[in-house]
Amino acid sequence: MTRDLTITEVRLTPILVADPPLLNTQGVHQPYTPRLIVEVVTADGVTGVGETYGDGTYLELAQPFARKLVGRQVSDLNGLFTVVNEVAVERARVEGQVDVGGLRGVQTADKLRLSVVSGFEVACLDALGKALGLPVHALLGGKVRDAVEYSAYLFYKWAGHPEGVAGEKDDWGAALDPAGVVAQARTFTERYGFTSFKLKGGVFPPEQEIAAVRALAEAFPGHPLRLDPNGAWSVTTSLKVAEALADVLEYLEDPTLGTAAMAEVAAGTSVPLATNMCVTTFAEIPEAFMAGAVRVVLSDHHYWGGLRNTRELAAICRTFGVGVSMHSNTHLGISLAAMTQVASTIPGLHHACDSHYPWQSEDVLTERLAFEGGCVKVSDAPGLGVELDRGALGVLHRRWLDDDGSLRERDDAGAMRVAEPGWVAPSMPRW
Template sequence: MNPALRIDHVRLTPVLVKDPPLLNTQGVHQPLTPRLVVEVVTAGGVVGLGETYGDTKYLDLARPLAEALPGRLVTDVNGLFVLAAEVCGTAAAKDADGRVDAGGLRGVQTADKLLLSVVSAVETACLDALGRSLGLPVHALLGGRVRDEVEYSAYLFYKWGAHPGAAPEEADPWGEALDPAGLVEQARRFARLHGFGSFKLKGGVFAPDREIAAIRALAEAFPGAPLRLDPNGAWSVETSLAVARELEGLPALEYLEDPATGTAAMAEVAAGTHLPLATNMCVTTLAEVPEAFARGAVSIVLCDHHYWGGLHRTRELAALCGTYGIGLSMHSNTHLGISLAAMTQVAATLPALHHACDTHYPWLTEDVITTAPVFRAGRLAVTDTPGLGVELDRDRLADLHRRWAEDDGRYRDRDDAAAMRAADPEWRPTRW
């Protein structure tokens, strides 16, 4: 094996990135959100990029893993899982406390889920370095692309016009969206700017009848455009079924995503409606697959390379879904351009990607890459540039890291509930 493919060192750079006041069932996005940029540097001087969550619990795992990587080959991505368990297992178990992870709304947090999110960034960086070394795009390392473009969906949010306590000049340029008219205008702007032809609404914020009205307004404003509604498990089984009955006659509705929390509740909802149910919460690891598939709890799984442990694991999930006749889409959390490039590379290799992928990316005003990707007709072209096809803007990376270094700890761990209580100290998450 070429010694130039051996890892010399790994750089970890946590950053804080501006985030709009987007509402969800856990609260509201804080003004800044943490991300972690991973650079795997080979003995040949090639630098591979990866990205994942930047909260303290992820950093605490990434640091010992980074220290253990020098001397290993960037081709040894399968060995990352064993290595991570060896060097990070105790810390991961300590951090996994069984709470709902507000940062990703991914269901019950476990040690395995924390580790997989860290490994995903290292695996991506290794593949990026390998692709750059060989002159091949990452999709070629995954077996080759099956499409030239990847379709994405506009991600609609109820939102405030500004963060609590913000000065007038800090108002969010997208303005407020708290009713159907505001969401329709938001969707029109997404369509105008990026050409998106499908729309997903983050629900669980208001009473279900208000969110039903929003979906109906979107269906009227965009005839035939595929729609999704995701309340992040905020509804009871009874409420989920009531909403399903209201929306079953709406041809544009592709699916309800995680209307209720947990596989048992999802299975009960699925048994009572013809609407497809998607999940990003009750199936986020292989261990959660057998029960959910056997009970018919979901029709569609939203893959996410951060959750599943990387790009190869995402392809394994896709094959498993194909075997059981389960549809496939792609989940998104607040991410930078490195993750978007990785999402696009792996999505290009999935033959049975049945629905447009989610992405938060158009909401962000800051990034660490030199050239922002351009959505055309809601799609991103699949690049053949070696590796992921993106380059670091080191000045911008340094600026965003400086912001993290100077933070007093307020924003180093995402906490949507704390941000909401800054506006309303009595606020508590609502379940309908």
């Protein structure tokens, strides 16, 4: 039977999702974070789902983009990039601003377009897979593994959001010193079976974070460990930390900002450097690779324009002998399913992928994805293999509608000012 793959409707649902008080160098996560759920509907009634950032700049681009897709074929994935370039971006809102939510440096109109396209591309692939009876990994060339390994994503954390701030309770407790970090890691291992650990740094002076990683190494001997201060350190400090942890780190992620500084650090240490900050577009690859600035690129289909671009990135990395893993933002199950599908198709994925998903107590799926032994099984069901829970989606959308606008833009520095009124996002390098 011939299927009609014409797109007849695109639904965009902005939501606010509960987020714990996780600390980073910019501040602290807000009690709720914005996400955007994308639904693409075909003439045959097949619906595909996608997910991306939900801040205002993304919504302003996604809405006209969605209208332009009606009448096009859901299989026209290359056309998504042509169409999005036809949509004007209010550059004054993005050029030269710091994207605090992603902690990935300056936002540009081109990066914004890629992040918006990613959610639509995933939705189209999901719909196409459902229409053809094929999993997304088959549309990407087929899986090379049946399960994808993820790493425990450790954060310095408050026990709860500041008094008087609305937010959801969690049972993780505080983690503000090495003992707290180790306790958090043990909980991750007990609940999900993770065997590798990444600590979000840049929160406390480097000596304290070195002590935390050392404590992890003692508690979990031989397990892969990573540290990510989001560019909070100078070159000199980065080299000191690398020397202090050279015997236990799998890699050091973005210790300092910019390709030139990363290259200087890389030249002075044997510890592999990883990034999701100085290499976030194809145009940034040549300089970084030629300078030897990074040995692992953390891909993120939200940044790079979707799952097919993620595969292209992985192929380029293989060509230059650069490792690849996967970066994570504050995502729900749709994005985790997409990450798992594309990760299953990438040869030589030697590093466990990052995921915030265990931190998210809410989802828009009828069934949460499960971690078994630190891995997510690759679904062979048509599309992404997930089903949207419209009731849950409605609840999270109502929260977005009822918000006064203060939470519709991710602002970690603003959230920190609730607890520390004089807080300003620190200039880099912080140490």
